[in-house]
């Protein structure tokens with residue numbers, strides 16, 4: 001693997017030190033390297049003892065592995081506009097050496113936020129900030145089969161070049177080196193605890209009553225399942241299983257100390273490449289069939305089911321309305337199609353548009369979150385219901401997670417089909433859209449199939 005040569009680093013850092021007017025100069029250096037496996041990189045960097053973040057796009061064209069926190073953007077209020085502002089300010093402070101105009105290379109901020117900062121945080125999510133975008137120390141980008149390594153540094157007038165160079169060399173040696181794989185006993189789930197299942201069904205009934213009264217039109221209610229394992233979960237193995245078993249889904253893993261929030265979500269919130277904007281309406285659910293014929297029948301019924309079409313339509317209407325001031329050339333097809341996943345299928349309507357000048361992905365995330373696929377309709381009334389009646393801390397579940405780069409490219413997904421892993425335990429989350437004619441037992445079953453993608457990867461140990 002070719003990393004940065006000593007000469008190159010020395011020239012860049014010397015220039016940076018000379019250019020620096022400040023005490024803290026941020027420097028970013030990107031180099032194309034021979035392809036390496038992102039998962040290998042993720043596993044190798046564990047011994048650095050720094051938090052790691054993993055992101056793979058649903059088509060797997062882009063994979064990011066971010067290691068360490070050079071700077072964290074963690075506003076405690078007005079999180080979307082403050083993140084946007086701080087990100088722009090930080091970019092101005094960087095000396096960037098990135099000769100490649102490739103998405104996801106160079107200075108990238110990656111992270112996410114909690115679903116609802118107005119709901120009190122519980123100890124479950126104590127290590128996760130309400131909003132947290134990381135500019136890492138090391139970033140491996142795999143884009144369309146090409147690999148790039150970015151090193152981000154903070155240098156001061158007192159920084160010793162030799163020490164920095166030695167550190168980069170040390171990273172290089174560590175990454176080139178391949179440690180023998182640890183042999184672990186197979187992972188088994190020793191206990192599954194469904195939290196508040198009966199109460200949850202009652203809250204679905206309560207939601208339908210409120211909807212009949214006219215308080216809201218749709219309310220998404222989620223529940224939690226706690227798992228206990230025989231040993232600590234090896235995060236790299238779970239990512240590997242998710243990549244193998246969940247095509248058409250984004251795979252993510254965000255470590256914070258000993259905790260890791262991870263999953264495989266099918267739901268794009270927004271993708272921006274310069275002025276091209278893509279979003280997704282995903283709501284309405286059915287299981288997969290055991291045979292092709294059964295599968296086709298289920299899909300046909302889903303496409304014609306009033307209740308699911310209604311659930312879906314609230315999302316389409318809201319997204320159309322939310323982006324209208326920020327975009328032109330909005331294109332949304334008339335009706336949904338099927339989005340098949342391994343364990344379930346959804347109603348899906350893609351959205352394309354052109355972003356007006358002066359707006360960024362953060363403006364769109366602010367307008368869209370939460371869509372009625374995770375909150376409800378109207379936004380405020382459904383959020384108020386969730387705040388009052390949902391007996392769980394969603395934390396980062398159901399919220400935007402993603403990345404942005406210095407070329408005005410970025411993508412956010414909605415963190416569903418996910419779990420918060422805490423060494424020998426994990427919390428799984430699943431929710432569903434409650435509308436006027438929702439039946440509590442059927443919604444309960446729907447959340448059961450939404451737990452399956454995560455349950456399977458924990459049950460399978462390694463692969464299928």
Ligand SMILES: C=C(O[C@H]1C=CC=C(C(=O)O)[C@@H]1O)C(=O)O
Pocket residue numbers: 220222267282283284285311346372373374416417429430431432433450
């Ligand atoms: C809230 C979840 O799914 C949403 C996304 C797709 C379909 C949904 C549904 O049919 O209810 C939900 O709105 C979840 O998986 O936890």
Ligand SMILES: [Mg+2]
Pocket residue numbers: 283284285311432433446
């Ligand atoms: Mg549903």
